[in-house]
Amino acid sequence: RAASPYASHAVASVWEEHGWTGHAKGTTMMVAAMIDKFGSPELKEQVLKPILAGETVCSLGYSEPGSGSDVFAAQTKATPDGNGWRIDGTKMFTSGANLADYVIMLCRTNPDVAKHKGLTMFILPLKAEGITVQPVHTFQDERTNITFYDGVKVPDTWRLGEVDGGVKTMSAALELEHRGGGFSKAHHAMIKAAEVLAREIQFEGRPLIEDRGAQGRLARARAHVAISEMLGLRALWGAEEQQNLPAAGPMAKLFSSEKFLEDGSDLLDLTAPLSLSKREGAALFVNQSYRHAHGTTIYAGTSEVHRSMIAERALGLPRSRG
Ligand SMILES: Cc1cc2nc3c(=O)[nH]c(=O)nc-3n(C[C@H](O)[C@H](O)[C@H](O)COP(=O)(O)OP(=O)(O)OC[C@H]3O[C@@H](n4cnc5c(N)ncnc54)[C@H](O)[C@@H]3O)c2cc1C
Structure with missing residues (x-):
């Protein structure tokens, strides 16, 4: 809890x-950072304290059935x-909402202005009356949820940032989400499982692991993974040291x-x-990792959106997204 990001x-x-x-x-640490900054x-007393005590987890309610990449169209x-406020609507892919106590929500507070202008962020307790959490099972064996909000009451003190100032608050949230991190650990675990299988599988009369081609693919x-690690560390260092x-x-x-996939x-x-075969152990793990990798190119911003961000931020190309 008091550990540095490093x-x-x-x-x-x-x-x-x-x-x-x-x-x-x-997700919980992202919500904690948002409450710390805007709450x-x-x-802070009711939600941040239990988060920092390690007693509660939070989920992210940004995406909707009609808005994912274009999150500001919520x-x-x-x-x-x-x-206070009354919340009505539907959030899609609210991962962890079945386990979490709170959800951070991007809501429309003014439908009569440009889409970026009429948004406000809130924290909601997931146990509140009017919230329904329904499972969405993905092919990567990861359960996510669709969450429904029907006349959910929330006090004004549970608002994050200014009314209609959601772009500023949400941009700070996306900044946290786009800090990198990466999937090198899961990627590495998959390679270790593939290596176990390569020692077991026989190819041309000897273990597959002894084949130069197989060695090259594993290597x-x-x-x-090593490059992912370095890029992740560079992103972490850049953010921490304000580089x-x-x-x-x-x-x-x-x-x-993309390399994980x-x-x-x-x-x-x-x-x-x-x-x-989905045989328990290494075989199932490689199979599951392959399916898991697809999701990593979608959530926290798709690869296309990330390419756009790199083009804008590093290459100075014009903005292509609305
Ligand atoms: C397993 C899983 C867990 C998730 N968990 C959460 C969560 O906990 N909380 C949450 O809020 N959301 C979550 N999401 C939602 C995720 O962030 C969105 O799926 C993602 O942002 C893409 O949005 P979309 O699905 O609406 O697709 P769309 O935005 O409709 O995109 C469809 C396709 O169009 C492309 N595209 C869209 N806009 C552009 C553009 N401007 N330029 C180029 N290409 C573009 C996309 O790359 C994609 O290929 C999760 C998703 C998955 C799959």
Whole structure:
């Protein structure tokens, strides 16, 4: 909890070793940073404190059925209601909402102005009356959710930032999300599982691992992990030391997710048919990693959106998104 971002990054290898997911930690710490920056004293007392005590987790309610990449097109309504607000709408892909206590929400508070202008952010307790969480099962075996908000009441003190100032608040949230991080740990774990299979599979009368071609494919994947690690560290360092590297996070995320997927496909092929059998252990792990890798190129901003960000921030090309 009091660990520096560097220490937190370093400990990720231990999490990988134990097979723990870092998802809840990542989303919760993003919400914590947002409350710290924009939250009222009440919100800090009631939500930030338990987060920092490690007692609660949070999820992200940005995407909707009609808006994902174009997050500022959110339609979930927040209307003034007494001393607070009433929330109505639907959020898509609210991952972890079935386990979390709170969700950070991007809502429309003014439908009569340009889409970027009438947005406001809130924190909602997921146990509040009027919230329904329904599972959405993905082909990567990751459960996410669709969440419905039907007349949910929230006090004004649970607002983050200014009314209709959601662009500023959300931009800060996206900045945190686009800091990189990457998927090198999951990628590395997949290679280790593929290596186990390559020792078991026989190819031309000897273990596949002894084949030069197989060695090359495993080594290439391992080299990608090393580059992902370096890009992730560079993004972390750039953000922590305020080095003005605005494309470093997107570069880390783009490279890491795309290479995870590319190597996932290659190692699934290398270790087939075992990798297709879904046999418990290494075979299932390679198979599951390949499916997991697809999601990494979509959530926290798709690869296309990240390419756009790199083009704008590092190459100075004109903005292509609305
Ligand atoms: C497993 C999973 C978990 C997720 N978890 C969460 C979560 O916890 N909270 C949350 O809020 N969201 C979450 N998401 C949503 C995720 O952030 C969105 O799926 C993502 O932003 C893409 O939005 P979309 O699905 O609406 O696709 P769209 O935005 O409709 O994109 C469709 C296609 O068009 C491309 N495209 C869109 N705009 C542009 C552009 N300007 N330039 C070039 N290409 C473009 C995209 O790259 C994509 O290929 C999750 C998604 C998945 C798959």
